[in-house]
Amino acid sequence: MLLSSLRLSLRIPTVRPTASIFYKATFTTSTKPIMSKNILNWASKDGEFRRQTSSFRDNVSPDANATFAAEPDRYHLYISYACPWAHRALAVLKLKGLDSLIGLSVVDYYLGDKGWKFSTNEECPGAIPDTVNNASYIRDLYFKANPDYEGRFTVPVLWDKKLKTIVNNESSEIIRMFNSAFNAFLPEDKKAINFYPESLQKEIDDWNTPIYDNVNNGVYKSGFASTQEAYENNVFNVFTWLDKIEAHLANTDYLVANTLTEADIRLWTTVIRFDPVYFGHFKCNIKGIEKDYPNILKWARRIYQIPGLAETVNMDHIKKHYYMSHLQINPTGVVPISNGPDLSAAI
Ligand SMILES: N[C@@H](CCC(=O)N[C@@H](CS)C(=O)NCC(=O)O)C(=O)O
Structure with missing residues (x-):
């Protein structure tokens, strides 16, 4: 088999990202050349990863006269x-x-x-x-x-x-x-489904804020850190918060009011990636979900088994994305076998 077709069948990228920190001209499908940073440099100069603030912040509104009015198929x-x-x-x-x-x-x-x-x-x-x-x-x-x-x-x-x-x-x-x-x-x-009911908003926000900083983004700050110091500045916080969540889930099925809210959904997408990706690839290996957090595991299974959610989890895309795209972390692009805990197992 020709090397090029072998590459194609294995989906090995032919052009590997460069480690350059310099600005370079890139071309989009529009004809306009743009000056942009190498987008595959994740950490800042001091070794810390900082997530940029999102730029488009308009809202779809139930009001039919709003600029972005809710409408089917729009x-x-x-x-x-x-x-x-x-x-x-x-x-x-x-x-x-x-x-x-x-x-x-x-x-x-x-x-x-x-x-x-x-x-x-x-x-x-x-x-x-x-x-x-x-x-x-x-x-x-x-x-x-x-x-x-x-x-x-x-x-x-x-x-x-x-x-x-x-x-x-x-x-x-x-x-x-x-x-x-x-x-x-x-x-x-x-x-009738409401993941952010008014009466629970304060409690939901009180979980969302530290979970965003220490867990959702905490794994990225650990994994994209390019100095030992930046890594150690962040990795312990991930587990401080997983420990707190584990203790909390000993007495309740969900984070807030024993009902599924957006706080659970926001945390869950990080938790199901934890053992197969963040533990190894992002070096968040002080503890693992399956091994060390039985209450979080049970909670993750409970959510995965809600009708409609299992089909949103594509572990093939998840593992291949991280291990094959972040070649500064995993230069061989080899993807590990385990998908993490069986989320469909009985609770
Ligand atoms: N604040 C954004 C963050 C989204 C985000 O960082 N997405 C990542 C993928 S996990 C991405 O598209 N990264 C591409 C890039 O930064 O070039 C959100 O929560 O919607």
């Missing part, structure tokens, strides 16, 4: 199965039964030097190409929405087909919109 969600932030949006979309109102595209698991790419289902099983904008890369959407865009090209992206722009690229806000903005178009049972 909005489209772009995700990666690998990404825990995008996974939140997909989870809420499924649980609220919004799949009949909002379209979905899923990028290839491999994140290269042009960012997230669209592939056909044959090229990348599970991928759903962009039939709305016919984009080749997620970056094309960002430039369509703002030709002068200078930030990162992240998923999730909520796209408005009517105004041909990005409504929002911040998962925590997208899940709030999905939670209530489309209720007028949903059957009673789905309308």
Whole structure:
């Protein structure tokens, strides 16, 4: 077999990301050259990873006169199965039964030097190409929405087909919109689902804030740290908070009010990636979920077994994305075998 076709069948990237920290000119599918940083450099100069603030922050509204009014078949969600932030949006979309109102595209698991790419289902099983904008890369959407865009090209992206722009690229806000903005178009049972009820908002926020900083983003700050100091500044906090959550879940099925809320959904997408990816790849190996956190494991299984959620978990995309795209961490691109604990096991 020719090396090139071998590469193709194994999906080994032919162009490996460079370690350059210098600015370089890159070309998008628009004709405009842009000056951008090598997007595969994750850590700052001091070795710490800092997540950028999302740029598109509009809201879909139930008000029919709003700029971004909720309407069936007007909005489209772009995700990666690998990404825990995008996974939140997909989870809420499924649980609220919004799949009949909002379209979905899923990028290839491999994140290269042009960012997230669209592939056909044959090229990348599970991928759903962009039939709305016919984009080749997620970056094309960002430039369509703002030709002068200078930030990162992240998923999730909520796209408005009517105004041909990005409504929002911040998962925590997208899940709030999905939670209530489309209720007028949903059957009673789905309308009644509320992951952020007013009476529980303070308690939900009180979990969300430290979990975001120490767990959801904590694993990235540990894994993308490029100095020992930056790694050690962050990795202990991950386990301080997993320990707290473990103790809390000894007496309750869910984080808040013994009911599924957005606090659970936000944490869950990180927890199911923990043993197969973050433990090894991001060096978060002080403890593991299956081995050391029985209450968190039970909770993760409970959520996975809610109808509609198992189909949102694509462990093949998850593992291949991290281990094959972050070659500065895993230069061989070899992907480990284990998918972590069996989430479908009896609770
Ligand atoms: N704050 C954003 C973060 C999203 C995010 O960082 N997504 C990652 C994937 S896990 C991404 O698309 N990264 C591509 C890049 O930074 O180039 C959110 O929660 O929506």
